[in-house]
Amino acid sequence: MLNRVFLIGRLTRDPELRYTPGGKAVANFTLAVDRNRGGAATEREADFIDIVVWEKQAETCANYLNKGRQVLVEGRLQIRSYETQDGQRRKAAEVVAQTVRFLDRAKGQATSSEPSDLGTEIPPEDDVPF
Secondary structure: OOOOEEEEEEEOOOOEEEEOOOOOEEEEEEEEEEEEOOOOOOOEEEEEEEEEEEHHHHHHHHHHOOOOOEEEEEEEEEEEEEEOOOOOEEEEEEEEEEEEEEOOOOOOOOOOOOEEEOOEEOOOHHHOOO
């Protein structure tokens, strides 16, 4: 069986970082992903997909990403159930990210020390060996 999701989109808000009682970092953000509406190729709509990132990746996303940044997310689809305060059962679909790849630079930055793929740093353009 296979449960693998690849998404490219833009963050609709800054990542929200928090820690579990056990000390694990977890970040949440929403990704706006374009899709064709079905008519002319210029008619587009967006799907807004909740993303969950854990541990070191969560901290990196919270430190370097913000609203409007373009990323590629690779992960798995997860459907979870929960109960509201008034006792109603609800379901939520989200993507649990295994890899978040930064596809653009932060606005106003010519060079950057931010990672392009979590755990990998982008060298300044002067340091590129080619």
